[in-house]
Amino acid sequence: MEREPLLSEEAKEQRGSGQEKEQNRYKQLLKRFQQIQPILLTLMILAIIGLSVFLVNEKMNVQRLQSSNSDFRKQIQALQVHDNLVIEKMQRIYRENENFQLRYGPIPARGGNADYPMKPKTVYLTFDDGPSEITPAILDVLAQHNVKATFFVTGNETPFGKEMYRRIVKEGHAIGNHTFSHKYGLIYASGDRFMDEVKRLDGLIAQETGVHTDILRFPGGSNFNGTLGIDFMRQLSRRCIDEGYDYFDWNVDSKDSEKPVQSKETITSSVKEQVSNKNTAVILFHDLSAKKTTVEALPEIIEHLKSQGFTFEVLRKGAYSVKFI
Structure with missing residues (x-):
């Protein structure tokens, strides 16, 4: 203890x-x-x-x-x-130099609305002189094949003509100026007379479609050698550019205007032959009542162009341009 x-x-x-x-x-x-x-x-x-x-x-x-x-x-x-x-x-x-393009071929023209660089294998279907009674058939073929084209039209103040202007624009095609009357002796009498014809048609197109077109094609082409000569056309082409227009010639001729009624086979073979060595083709057709074989040739031509890898575009200011002068 x-x-x-x-x-x-x-x-x-x-x-x-x-x-x-x-x-x-x-x-x-x-x-x-x-x-x-x-x-x-x-x-x-x-x-x-x-x-x-x-x-x-x-x-x-x-x-x-x-x-x-x-x-x-x-x-x-x-x-x-x-x-x-x-x-x-x-x-x-x-x-x-009017011989330069014949020797070296067309060149591209690029602008604000154009693609950069240029697309390969592009085709522009163009129809001059309409509206006519075959215009609806042309538009029907284009719609069936889902392609667009450019129509260089003349003046037609009838209800039918105005409806065709509207239909062209409504269906997504380009509409261009081919002068109001298309009468060579009248439109090529002077530069002022030509511009009066252009402005008159511009007003009609704008009134019916709301489109103020800035593209044109000279009747007969920019190298038309009339009574005033080729120098007059050079001056006129410069004036058109100065007044805000772009003009377009062609590098493929369907030959549908070589006679009143050209054969379907000639039109088809002409286009096929001429596009064979081109990456970009501006094809000239005519929209006139007698050109029913042009309408008949269109489906085969379109299918051939598609098989060759071409894409279809419409002409617009600054697009690929073929100019004779």
Whole structure:
């Protein structure tokens, strides 16, 4: 019974010794943390600096890329401007030398509405002189084959003529100016007379369709050599361009105008032969009451062009252009 207090004191001493060891261990850990604290702070500062440098570099890289892309776009625009200037010079050469195009073939003309670069294997079906009684049949064939064409029309103030203007536009075709009267002696009497004819037809088309057309085709072609001569046509073609029009000739002749009624076989074979070596074809047809064989030839011609990989487009200002002068 007398030894129990001694054992209790021993336990107290052991307990006190344990607490002292824990305190010493904590002090040692605190001392070590205090020793490495500057190192940890330094590492944190370095990490923050590194991250900041990385973010700054990334921002600079993005800015450099944006600047590079802007410079690249400017270079592309400069090349396009240079390309258009070259084409304009070529067009002047074509207008000034009537034999140039016959020798070297047509050149492209690009503008704000045109694709860049030019599409390969493109065909433009064009119909002159309408509206006529075969215009509905032509439009029906085009609709059946889901292709579009360009109609260079003349003046027709009858209810039927006005309806044909509207139908041409409504069905997605292009409508162009072929002068109001198409009478050579009248329209080519002077430059002013020609422009009066063009403006009169423009007014009629706009009134019926809401379209203010800016494309035209000279009756007989831009190289028509009438009583005033080829120099007159050169001056007239420049005037048309100055007044906001683009004019179009052709590089494939269907030969449907070589006689009043051309055979379907001649029309078909003429087109097939002439498009065989072309990537871009502007085909001349005529929309006149007597040209029923032109309508008959159209389905076979369209199917042949599709089989040869051609896509069908309509002429518009700045599109692919064939100009005789």
